[in-house]
Amino acid sequence: MVSKTVSPATKRSLELLKRRGNFIVEFEFDVESDITEEKIGDAVAVVVPIPLELERVADLAKKIRDAAPAVLVCGSIGVPDQKLWLLAERSGYNLVSSDGSIGGTLLRRLASPDKGRREAIAVMNSSETAGRLGLLGTFEIEGKSVAIWRSGGRLGCLENVCTHSGATLSEGDVEEGVVTCPRHGSRFDICSGERVRGPADDDVVHYDIFEKDGRIWVVPT
Ligand code: FES
CATH class of the missing domain: 3.40.50.2300 (Response regulator)
Structure with missing residues (x-):
């Protein structure tokens, strides 16, 4: 067709x-x-x-x-x-x-x-991120907002919404691979989405992410 x-x-x-x-x-x-x-x-x-x-x-x-x-x-x-x-x-x-x-x-x-x-979906060229740490960007993937960080020697991609009461995680600080929610301070691992500290009770949805052939790729869930 x-x-x-x-x-x-x-x-x-x-x-x-x-x-x-x-x-x-x-x-x-x-x-x-x-x-x-x-x-x-x-x-x-x-x-x-x-x-x-x-x-x-x-x-x-x-x-x-x-x-x-x-x-x-x-x-x-x-x-x-x-x-x-x-x-x-x-x-x-x-x-x-x-x-x-x-x-x-x-x-x-x-x-x-x-x-x-x-x-996997290519979201950025690696050259755009050369030498950058912290938040690399936010994207819409199939209608969902996601954020990508490089921190603590790791690349991570999470849904850009805190599970506590919906704050935008990309607006928080990131340190040693952990992002802190800007509203009430919950902390999440940028790769696994695991809750490291409350008040949030739940993990954040994470996406597999990798770098290959000069691009950064995210695997839709
Ligand atoms: S909205 Fe993120 S900790 Fe409350």
């Missing part, structure tokens, strides 16, 4: 699916009006152009997922904009590929036994 608005390069690339994978590729679907369960409920994958308006990137992925939770959400991107690419991955696209190679990428993914599994 492919949006009518994809580029000619995307269309050519998706011919691969027909030829090599024996898939039915349907081009007649309108991103604006046809994202409904009726239209895409039986699709294996939906390919749409990544919107250039940043605020629409997450909306589009959510709209597709709401209509068909099991479908692979695939974004084709026509501009060499790494920030846009990273944003799309963080917003819930199962895969993002350049216009001309989406067919091959999707074919490999559909052949994989765990094709629906979310893969």
Whole structure:
């Protein structure tokens, strides 16, 4: 299932699916009006152009997922904009590929036994964090706010919400791999989310995070 608005390069690339994978590729679907369960409920994958308006990137992925939770959400991107690419991955696209190679990428993914599994998402380039300690950044990952720190020789990623009464953890101090909530002082390990000190009773949700190939990756839960 492919949006009518994809580029000619995307269309050519998706011919691969027909030829090599024996898939039915349907081009007649309108991103604006046809994202409904009726239209895409039986699709294996939906390919749409990544919107250039940043605020629409997450909306589009959510709209597709709401209509068909099991479908692979695939974004084709026509501009060499790494920030846009990273944003799309963080917003819930199962895969993002350049216009001309989406067919091959999707074919490999559909052949994989765990094709629906979310893969690690690149959130930052390591070069942006060189020499920095403490809070490295906050991001939206599939609608959840997360914070990333480097402290005590470790890299950690937690949901950016204190379990005591909802303060924003990224606004707290971090020391030796432990972040202190700015509101009432609960403390949490930045890697495991474990509560080190109350008043909070519960741990914070943590995300696996690693550095590879010059990027920092977070694994969605
Ligand atoms: S809100 Fe974090 S300790 Fe109270």
